[in-house]
Amino acid sequence: MCNTVAVEHTPRDRWTEAPGQLPPHAVAWLRRRTGLADVRTPVRPPDVPGSELADTARIALEAVVGPGHVRVDRDSRLGRAGGLSYLDLLRRRGVGGLAVPDAVVLPADPEQVVAVLRTCAEHDVAVVPFGGGTSVVGGVTALRGDKAAVIALDLARLDRLVSVDPVSRVAVLQAGLPAPEADRLLAAHGLTTGHVPQSYERATIGGFAATRSAGQASSGYGRFEDLVEGVRLATPVGEWRLGVAPASAAGPDLRHLVVGSEGVLGVITEVALRVRPRPAVERYEAFAVSGWERGTAVVRRLAQRRVLADVTRLSDVDETGVALALAGGLRTTALKAYLRARGVTDPCLLVLGWHGATAAEVRRRRRETLRGLRLVPLGRVVGEAWRHGRFNGPRQRDALLEIGACVETLETATHWSRLSELRTAVREALVDALGECVVMCHVSHAYETGASLYFTVLAARSADPVGQWQVAKAAAAEAVAGLGTISHHHAVGVDHAPYLEAEVGPLGVAVLTSAKRVLDPTGVLNPGKLIPGGLASRGDR
């Protein structure tokens, strides 16, 4: 029943990829829409101060993981300095201060992770768990809190498929496995997690669990938390294992306290995941719906009839307009005429994707989804185009940064009856804060009772780019408060910590703080993240 598969590990330098290219007509369009000037912002390398890790601590850590796996060189440290938020990217370009860890520690297995955490607690060294480094909310920022030093605990060597139970369809995966590698290992057993977020190419299994990730096919496969059957958590006070059955009434489901704990309560080292057979057939197709209200009514109907496609993604009129504009020239004109002839005046793009074991199964499911809907087909070519470009967002953002754009995303979720109100409130907050800008929105995760909203913002970068975005982000967060959640799948990190109390109440914060006191009594774990005033969560509040 158990198959153990190990792979060679080569730590990647995560920051050497070339940025994506933007076609000239897209740049021209962006200049028209945002007033972006034709200037390139000079990029200067960020300051990297010397490591402040004490020799005694370094030697103790080396005793745990081996000398080669405690790194204090500049490149290793810079490679784990922060995540992929817009502000992170600016900091890497020398704008604003970049927090750099004092060392990078690479444990080999779950036992070594526990020993590293014990050592850090003994030496009063802060620990930032580091997987793919794709956080866009400051979740991996190398904050040290009140500690003398901070290490990045890189989980890259925890890269094993530990076991597969093909009967129960449960696979145990180590936390440091990047998603594509996890899928490659599972594919050898004909299985998949089905978890495909935009960060797929870099993000790791442990990161998905720590942040309650949701993939682009969440309508079919569920959110990552829905896949978690069991979890193994390393803490400074020992290891905590949970999950003996698919469902239980043995008290509160404590797996849900570990999932989403963002490295603040412990370090997830392994997860047991519900897996499914790899689909033999995938079919993606695009449709147009006239207007946001009709579009969301269609998605709601599919969710409430429980016939959602595995991928279900509705763009608002603005996002659809941008896609049309960027298609360029004749294609845009022809498409607009096609839509007008079919009564679609405010087109919203709807991408649907079905997975199945056979073409017949996919056809059957497609028929169930489309039954009774009158959608204007845009064809499989458009659907497949979305599929092939679905991981391009981060690369395009790099290219946009190059030409002086302010570009960021943010997301939320709420119940259906408040979805349009929430979208309008966030849009208006962003436009008020940024002035001339493009705000696009889509629904990519639908539930019977509500849906997510994902916004992409484009503006010309101001002379104070950090301040410019902070004002806009705060305005959006204030607009969300009371109407929806501060994050549907990006997590809390540093950026959303000030808003958590409004969402879970002072008792929620107090309960999280009390759990942290039990599991991390000296407060070495990921200071400043998740828990509001998290730097003070060391037992002194």
Added chain:
Amino acid sequence: MCNTVAVEHTPRDRWTEAPGQLPPHAVAWLRRRTGLADVRTPVRPPDVPGSELADTARIALEAVVGPGHVRVDRDSRLGRAGGLSYLDLLRRRGVGGLAVPDAVVLPADPEQVVAVLRTCAEHDVAVVPFGGGTSVVGGVTALRGDKAAVIALDLARLDRLVSVDPVSRVAVLQAGLPAPEADRLLAAHGLTTGHVPQSYERATIGGFAATRSAGQASSGYGRFEDLVEGVRLATPVGEWRLGVAPASAAGPDLRHLVVGSEGVLGVITEVALRVRPRPAVERYEAFAVSGWERGTAVVRRLAQRRVLADVTRLSDVDETGVALALAGGLRTTALKAYLRARGVTDPCLLVLGWHGATAAEVRRRRRETLRGLRLVPLGRVVGEAWRHGRFNGPRQRDALLEIGACVETLETATHWSRLSELRTAVREALVDALGECVVMCHVSHAYETGASLYFTVLAARSADPVGQWQVAKAAAAEAVAGLGTISHHHAVGVDHAPYLEAEVGPLGVAVLTSAKRVLDPTGVLNPGKLIPGGLASRGDR
């Protein structure tokens, strides 16, 4: 969007129902199988000591809820003395000591519940939240811990459908609503929770949430925890509200700390539930499968293909044999011949039930479920017979108690690959402990990765009935440990508390204890339940 509906409240005496009747051939069969003697155990009324609630506390509570809603009379107190476990029923017959609350307090609304808890904390009075009183694990036993007195906090007056959001399909229901009443109120809006456990006729919305209940149609509607969109928890330190969106990544999902907290962390006063349209069509049908292994393979296949019927229930050979025996005489003989002719030598009964908006929808779903299976049909009459008798278990148990039987149920869950091992282990433990007995088992909740197992045990009551069952229960619990969960939907209560640490680890217990310290600093809430050594969970460990 919001509709407020209030109903008149008449507290029910929960203990006056007549026990069900057993047909003579069933009694004869039971005597043959268990050696049950033809003697009636004399029933004597339980001792009810005088109330020890101090006058100061009583007056303070009356100031909160009104004088008529603090009851110290014998019948009120006896009516809230414990739940419906076999041992509870024995205690009510004068066997073993019965814990009786010193008073019954009936608050009118969530605010009064908070005020009652504050008052109890001030006066050091223990509080046992009381809904339908259907716990079979001692969850409502009137333990006082180290407090001078204990009250039953009866939530019967919290009986409102607070609001309905028909667009999002979310309804806010108060905790004290009995399930049938909740469904009646929702039916006025064309909606239902779909939550139908065996305790349906008495159990309440708050109890379902506090114990992570699972209904007989959980395959279609989900477990109760899957329905909970939001929750309102009263605690001695104030109110805690959670749930602003269907899904979120704003830290750990703290709703899952409240759901399943069994009155130990607070008192659930309202829940926002995902609801669905009431099905216009229901179709129940029975089939036979040859042998347990083949039967569970069928259910597993349905779960993993995601085409389960809303109700999916597989009895093992023993449970099926009992059903056949009790059908009686000619019917049994004819049925056996019918099955033998179709190659079914060890019949396992499989009941499937589909719900839908139209007959066509039900037909379509039935076709999906049955596609590729070769089941021997037993017809709709047998399926409907199961449906009509599905709440009879508790009544039949009363009748069995009358004739001197030891009768109890217990349940667990695990992953598919260990399901048969777990069933065998529990069966053998029970048979070893009880000797001549009948042990029946069914799967009634199936997941992609595993399933529940529900056991019913029948034996002749011994001279020491309490000790007899305690030995059997402990043997079964030991058999479960390491193979599955100590409870799939009955919860922890008093009975399973000794086994919780083995399941969630010492860190799990420590985290629960720390949350309790935050929410219930003086430890008045439901002493002795859920948390192992719960009587010591007052900050002194």
